[in-house]
Amino acid sequence: MEDEKFDCIIVGGGVAGCAAAYTLAKNNCKILLVEKGEWTGSKNVSGGVLWGPTASEIFPALLDETEDPPFERYVDRRRLSFMTDDASFSIDYKNQDFAKRPYNGVSVLRSKFDKWLGEQVEQAISESDYPEDSFVATEIVVDDLVFEGEKIVGIKAGEDEFLADCVIIAEGINNLLTRKAGFLEQTTDAHLVATGIKEVWQFDQDLLEAKFQLDGLSGMSNEFVGCTQGVEGGGFLYTNRDTISIGLVLGIASLRDHGKAVYDLLDHFKEHPSIAPILKGGKMIEYSAHVVPVGDIRAVPKKLYKPGAMVVGDSAGLLMNTGKSIEGMNMAMESGRQAALAVVEAKKKADFSANSLSCYQDKLAETFVLQDMHNFQGAVRFIHNEDMFTTYPQLINDIMKQVFLVDGSPKKKTRDIVKDCIDDSGISYYELMKTAISGGLYL
Amino acid sequence: MSISVKDRLITVKNNISKKPHILVDTEICDSGCPHQCTTNVCPAKCYEIIDGKMRFQYEDCIECGTCYYACDQGAVSWSYPESGHGISFKQG
Numbered sequence: 001m002e003d004e005k006f007d008c009i010i011v012g013g014g015v016a017g018c019a020a021a022y023t024l025a026k027n028n029c030k031i032l033l034v035e036k037g038e039w040t041g042s043k044n045v046s047g048g049v050l051w052g053p054t055a056s057e058i059f060p061a062l063l064d065e066t067e068d069p070p071f072e073r074y075v076d077r078r079r080l081s082f083m084t085d086d087a088s089f090s091i092d093y094k095n096q097d098f099a100k101r102p103y104n105g106v107s108v109l110r111s112k113f114d115k116w117l118g119e120q121v122e123q124a125i126s127e128s129d130y131p132e133d134s135f136v137a138t139e140i141v142v143d144d145l146v147f148e149g150e151k152i153v154g155i156k157a158g159e160d161e162f163l164a165d166c167v168i169i170a171e172g173i174n175n176l177l178t179r180k181a182g183f184l185e186q187t188t189d190a191h192l193v194a195t196g197i198k199e200v201w202q203f204d205q206d207l208l209e210a211k212f213q214l215d216g217l218s219g220m221s222n223e224f225v226g227c228t229q230g231v232e233g234g235g236f237l238y239t240n241r242d243t244i245s246i247g248l249v250l251g252i253a254s255l256r257d258h259g260k261a262v263y264d265l266l267d268h269f270k271e272h273p274s275i276a277p278i279l280k281g282g283k284m285i286e287y288s289a290h291v292v293p294v295g296d297i298r299a300v301p302k303k304l305y306k307p308g309a310m311v312v313g314d315s316a317g318l319l320m321n322t323g324k325s326i327e328g329m330n331m332a333m334e335s336g337r338q339a340a341l342a343v344v345e346a347k348k349k350a351d352f353s354a355n356s357l358s359c360y361q362d363k364l365a366e367t368f369v370l371q372d373m374h375n376f377q378g379a380v381r382f383i384h385n386e387d388m389f390t391t392y393p394q395l396i397n398d399i400m401k402q403v404f405l406v407d408g409s410p411k412k413k414t415r416d417i418v419k420d421c422i423d424d425s426g427i428s429y430y431e432l433m434k435t436a437i438s439g440g441l442y443l
Numbered sequence: 444m445s446i447s448v449k450d451r452l453i454t455v456k457n458n459i460s461k462k463p464h465i466l467v468d469t470e471i472c473d474s475g476c477p478h479q480c481t482t483n484v485c486p487a488k489c490y491e492i493i494d495g496k497m498r499f500q501y502e503d504c505i506e507c508g509t510c511y512y513a514c515d516q517g518a519v520s521w522s523y524p525e526s527g528h529g530i531s532f533k534q535g
């Protein structure tokens with residue numbers, strides 16, 4: 001394996017790296033996919049819902065299996081909940097259209113899902129022109145890149161060097177190589193990243209389906225705002241086959257300022273009167289955590305290509321968060337596909353210069369990935385605003401309480417309830433108007 | 444519903460390397476760090492203040508990267524465990 005020069009080495013067997021490797025193998029390139037874990041996915045974590053059609057466009061087999069597909073459930077029911085410590089107000093939406101292929105979103109458990117992706121890559125390799133010369137290599141930690149002047153020509157792992165015309169860096173958010181390659185500065189401001197903390201709870205499958213009114217492979221995603229004790233961020237609950245993924249995503253700078261322990265915040269969320277009954281009858285089977293980008297364009301390298309290298313997925317900070325959903329995995333997969341297609345073009349021209357690989361960024365700019373990231377930068381600032389996860393959830397719940405309250409005294413009309421609650425909240429009408437307008441503008 | 448961090452970590456398979464993959468210069472933490480935030484941001488409780496001093500152990504690390512981004516004092520040198528070591532999730 002060491003003596004061979006590859007067309008492309010892909011560092012990282014996550015959704016981005018597997019999408020890139022699969023696309024390359026399908027296009028008859030000689031590849032090496034390097035993964036540090038025991039298998040592709042063994043060290044990977046996400047919330048996680050994989051949104052949109054990208055995954056099944058790249059891996060059509062994703063939709064072939066109807067009995068036991070590699071994903072957990074398709075999401076045809078969305079719920080957004082605004083919480084205070086003792087109340088919650090939810091928007092609940094279900095649509096049969098979301099139950100149709102290629103599905104609006106599917107819940108995934110990454111250790112299983114990315115393992116399947118890795119198997120698909122191996123399958124594609126076996127059907128390519130290089131069945132004996134392309135590899136998926138696990139348990140290899142890449143320490144550094146190999147440079148030839150400015151050009152990146154390979155990777156170093158321990159004593160070994162592997163050479164290639166091009167390297168696709170798909171190492172994830174803890175992007176040491178991305179920095180070594182010079183795509184980013186040595187440090188990233190903690191305001192531009194968050195940490196996700198999650199527990200997977202297992203249930204009897206019938207019980208789980210009854211709890212969430214699920215049918216067959218249908219599933220629900222629920223996002224929560226106001227459940228983080230003033231720390232920037234929110235909660236999530238996704239249904240899997242016989243488990244749920246429940247957790248929080250918390251701004252790291254905000255955690256630093258508040259001094260609250262992440263596991264205590266998670267416990268507090270799980271003890272909420274709307275959540276605790278859900279967990280009854282279940283068993284916590286896995287705890288995990290991982291850093292995530294927050295979707296701020298300032299964390300994205302200006303140029304996603306260099307001579308002999310490209311950066312994709314979380315390594316490049318590609319993510320969109322509008323509060324109603326977080327899209328990271330689909331962006332990772334699309335960027336992996338586009339980087340791979342750039343390699344295919346570069347191989348035809350036998351030109352792996354920065355100029356030649358720049359078509360990756362041009363192509364990505366035409367897709368939803370960079371379009372959505374740029375268009376929703378206002379949303380990043382909007383949901384950073386502390387009122388969004390403190391004052392507003394409180395206000396909404398105060399209003400709803402008065403709307404539904406029957407306490408034997410004469411009732412107020414809705415208009416007066418809203419006016420009184422706003423007066424009590426301390427938010428000025430100017431602030432409220434500003435928030436409403438920016439919400440409409442940015443989200 | 445509250446579960447101790449220790450009981451949470453039992454659910455994750457961890458082939459601990461003899462070689463620490465994260466190095467922490469605790470002198471920086473002990474001499475005037477304004478927040479010592481690793482003690483509250485780390486989901487695996489790898490950082491604790493004991494007898495007024497920062498203590499770090501890498502053995503419970505679940506490789507999330509939070510301390511890598513959270514420390515703004517230059518105390519944390521972060522990397523992954525050597526090949527064949529560290530955590531493996533069953534669910535992920």
